[in-house]
Amino acid sequence: MQFIFFDTAICIVLLLFLRDAYKRGHNYFYLLIAGVFYGLFLEWATIEQLSTYHYSERFIISFQGVPISIGMAWGLIIYSVMLFSDSSSLPGIFRPFLDGLVALNIDFGIDVIAIRMDMWHWGIGLEDEFFGVRYGNFWAWFWVVVSFSATYRMLLVYDRARKWSWLPAIGAIMGGLYGVVLTNHYIQSVFESRYELTILVTGLLALAIVAMNRPRFYLHDKLPLIHIVLIGSHFFFFLLGLLTGALFNPPLLLLVWSVSTLLAVAMHHQVLRSFITRLRRVKDT
Template sequence: MTVNPYFLTFELLMYGLLALSLYDAHGRGWHVVWQLLASVLFGIMLEWATIRQLHAYHYGQFLIMIANEVPLAIGVGWGVIIYAARLYANATSLPRWARPLLAALLALSVDLSMDAIAIRLGMWDWGRGLDFQYFGVPWANFWAWFWVVTFFSAGLWLLADGKSAVSRWLGPAGALLLGVSGVLLTNDIIVYVVPQAWQTTVIAVTILGTLALTLALHPRISSRPLPAPARWTPLIFHLFFLTAGAISGVIFHPPLLLAVSLSIFGIAWTR
């Protein structure tokens, strides 16, 4: 089997970020390690379930594949992104109910530069061509990202952050079920309930409305320095896809993709 160097590098980076996150989680307690591992399991389950539900995309051949459909590194990627986003949200002054929303927006900021470059590298394929909607990525993908992180993060904050042993050890399993159910439900809503002519509007209103609400709450970092995963996980994602996109040349087609990716990286760097 021919090993794609971009795929392999991505996989190694994901496992490195998982090690960084596990080290941080272990310092917070074994129940936090379980939350992180549940996030990885959630990532694998939601990918498998979504592929089976919608048949909207498929992955390239990575080194380690689950059921020959989902790369293990993708599940790990979900896990470390959710973990980093929750750490960041917990370091802010936002009320607890708003933190899953901020976590979802932070995760979305990673995907806004990642997805368009990844499809050009062949990591996955939406089957719509590279000029479709957002540089070849359906707008519905960002709807899914938003609800994936919102539901699972809310589940962890509601069910797993208590002080009792039952909450700490059973909560992540409950969050996993809530997350997968919520994602499948919202997938159905945007694909089968919302008229196609209204889908982009509904997605934009949902995400931009959440952004406006979050900004209206005047979030500020109340705990410095940020935990290492909260700082480095998004930066490493951005750096990898910027670098891979530049080396392969795909980030220059169109040039606007480079401008968008650099802008998002700049925002992540100054957070």
């Protein structure tokens, strides 16, 4: 039942986002579509390259072992984190790092629950590494988003005249996949003996880069919708974990989910506060 629930929810949200992206212009629409295809390709490439995990066969539609809804979810996540960082004062060159960190926090809250619902399997015990999730997964999530975002933004600057609005999207798929394969190779071969430390140092450096710039965030009409993904995903998996009992296996998972969700709220508190204020003003008029 949770597979039908998940696939249906992803399809509904994607339709909402597609409508929104289409209204905003070609660049946004192509970005979202590219994110979906990128998600499918990167999952297939990673499974083929590393063979460290596999998906359940109970998803409604899959291609080459990758559920279509997972590709959709990647598109939604990448689109949301990039629009979120674009609403900040952070210099453009550093925004891919913020994109990677925000996406990584989403994964902290959902992966540990998803594997306990048999949505995918890491091939290790539920008590191993990070509650059954391989540490390398967090390395992959970070670079999956950073590689795509950095390539897209670079090509968007190159195509200032917007003559080829499809170019940044297509280029981001290729550049992102190259980044995924390359970083997977490095973590598997070059840093294999100390990959936990490499992952930790990479995350801390990215966090330091963002923190030193002290970005501020500004509310505009893109943000309420993307928060369906940025914050809503945490509560969506909380509901699934609650209904299936996965959230309490072990009970410490509730703490993991809570920390991840509180971090999400903290990251978006300026925007959320402004949005609530705007709603109150509308209500009073």
